[in-house]
Amino acid sequence: MSTPPPLIGVTTYVADDARWGVWALPAAVLPAGYHRLVQRCGGLAALLPPGDPGTAAAAVTRLDGLVIAGGPDVEPVRYGADADPRTGPPARDRDAWELALIDAALEAHVPLLGICRGLQLLNVALGGTLVQHIDGHAGPAGVFGRHEVKPEPGTLLGGILPEAVSVPTYHHQAVDRLGSGLLPSAHAADGTVEALELPGAGHFVLSVQWHPEAGDDTRVMDALVRAAKGS
Template identity: 50%
Template sequence: MNHRPLIGVSSYLDQAAWGVWNQRAALIPHSYISAVTRAGGVAVLLPPQESGALEAIASVDGLVLAGGPDLDPGNYGQDPHPRTGAPNLERDDWEFALLGEALRQRIPVLGVCRGMQLMNVAMGGQLVQHLPDDLGDQGHQPAPATFGEQTVRVRPASRLATIVGTDPVPVRCYHHQAVAKIGRDLLPAAWCGDETVEAVEMADRDFVVGVQWHPEADPGDNRLFDALVEAAAKNADTREAETR
């Protein structure tokens, strides 16, 4: 390919303050941008908007569905739990549209935390709305803005295993929700010690992987982003060959 892979990163559209300004802004933690650039890609922010998912996905070589707020439980047919965060319908709709186009156009996808949950719900799955109710502890989200430290085991016969191996993997997570019912066409790819599903993937795609942890928060382990950018480069080569 004649350019570095362009990686679309879904983002927040929230009230933010900088300099003398305080207004709605499209933003994402810089750790996502750093992870993409370390892997050799170019990050492109894809903030929520009313339309344009088709064109956005046609313009990028890979997609990161970033972490963020809880999904609206109405998306999977449930009423909200008292501890479920206020829905962000604008972001939900936009990211469902991005994922739908990414699958249709067959570009690589990495879902991170909320992104993995959105992948699962988009495929007809359901979520546990407040994991401490089931586990009796808050080990996956110990305190505000504090990552939980977990160790996950990876299914040997998985795409994820070709990226991170099959030895136990220490990860940083920050989630109080998790997969309950796995969506169609998805397979579990990793679990932590309490049996919470920590990764899913599509077996019939080269790279459609979701992880419940935050790989962008660990600059010492960039393997997932490296694999995404590598898959995106191959995808771009295929697209270019088909248009010749």
């Protein structure tokens, strides 16, 4: 009997006015690149819209792996800062839900991958702070930019991506003070932290500042799915 594909949970937005066909309703939404990348790498994708943070641990116990997806800025109060005028409006329900999911995944040793906002939220979850605005890491509104990132040799990411790579990117915030135990494992040419991992976690914990779901390189998601399979 074959082993079933691992179940990978992926967090989502909630849109107040999503439109499809004749409908205009609130909806849980996520760019299709996320679930397609999970599927391409051999996983089953399960969408995790914001819910009661008290149920996060129960949700995580049903998963083989977890992706904290990209999205809005983390509310600065979460890391003890006042909001910069360029920081976007808060998504408080999503912040609370995803922080609870991260805590639960770390506690339960469920493989975890953060993407863009997911990297920033992992840093905040472990006591770190963020720079609220940087230039040069996004294209025009709604368009991914591209730049090179250089993985650090000897890290988890360095084993997945042993060479510098050009990546799709869309963010205007970045890591400032590192969260407890986190190790930067890739940088952009301007010194921006482009990946974080948690070497002492005892399981797969990796986050990247770029958007692998918007490109053709499957290696980061492949690594999460392999970890979710226990291989």
